[in-house]
Amino acid sequence: MFRIITLFLFLIICHYDSMAQFTDSTFYYLGYASSGTANKTNDGDSYLLNNAVKFSVRKKSISLNATNSWMYGKQDQKLTNNDFSSSLDFNLYKTFPHFFYWGLANYNTSYSLKINNQLLAGAGIAYNLVDKKNTLINLSNGILYDKSDLLLNDTIPDRYHTFRNSLRLLIRFNIQNMIIFDGSGFLQNSLKEKEDYILRSNTSLSFKLMKWLSLTTNYNYNKINRTERRNSLLSYGLTVERYF
Known part of the structure; x- marks a missing residue:
């Protein structure tokens, strides 16, 4: 499997022959990131792969982002x-x-968090506390509708729906287009039950090897208090990007 993923990534890299960043006339972004960890000892072995694809369209008054990610271990x-x-x-x-x-609009299914199906959809407002070329700090808040099919205590079906308040903090630093830090954290409380909340955070640190290729370290943390499950992952890998 590792050889197949390596070959696939190599073919993508060979295809991307000209890269840039967003400019006044650049409206599209395509990125693929592959990271993971592997460990093998006399007592056992483990591995985890994390893959993500993102496509963005940006214009003066609107931006649209589509992201798909899959974690397997x-x-x-x-x-x-x-x-x-x-x-x-x-x-x-x-x-x-x-x-x-x-x-x-967000759809999730997770073996580690005991989520069979989860649909989150909603809207809100956001404000850039710091909005500079190389520094962005953004705070947003809104209301999400949550329709979920979960497993409690690993075996008990739990199908329910609720409205959640969604609070997010986003931080981004770009140091001379060579080192890029991205961090986001979510707190999503149910408006019905204070004990029903979701915590999510995603942090990445990227080092540009070329304009289109970065070495990236990621840390992801998720907690679903309703299922009393959590996961955390520290991984490293490559990110391939194209602006056009």
Whole structure:
């Protein structure tokens, strides 16, 4: 499997022969990231792969992002992760400077978090606290509708729906287009039950090897309090990007 993924990544790299960053006339972005960890000892072995594809369209007054990610892992031949997430979101810049509206639709299924199916959809507002060329700090808030099919205590079906308040903090630093830090954190509380909340964070640090190729370290953390499950992953790999 590792050889197949390596070959696939190599073919993608060979295909991307000219790269740039967003400019006034650049509206499209395509990125593929592959990372993972592997460990083998006399007592056992484990591995985990994390793959993500992102496509973005950006214009002066609106941006649209589509992201798909898949995490798969085993430990001593026992499945630990088979987690898939697909999201579509947009930002609408039609009012005050540094302020915009956002909308989101997100579908998740996760073996590690005991999520059979989960649909999150909603909208809200956001404001850039710091909005500079190389530094962005953004705070957003809104309401999401959550329709979920979960497993409690690993075996008890739990099908329910609720509205959630979704609070997000986003931080991004770009140091001379060579080192890029991205961090985002979500707190999503149910409006019905205070004990029902979701915590998510995603942090990445990338080092540009070429304009289109980066060495990336990722840390992901997820907690679903309703199922009393959590996962965390520290991985490293490559990111291939194309702007056009």
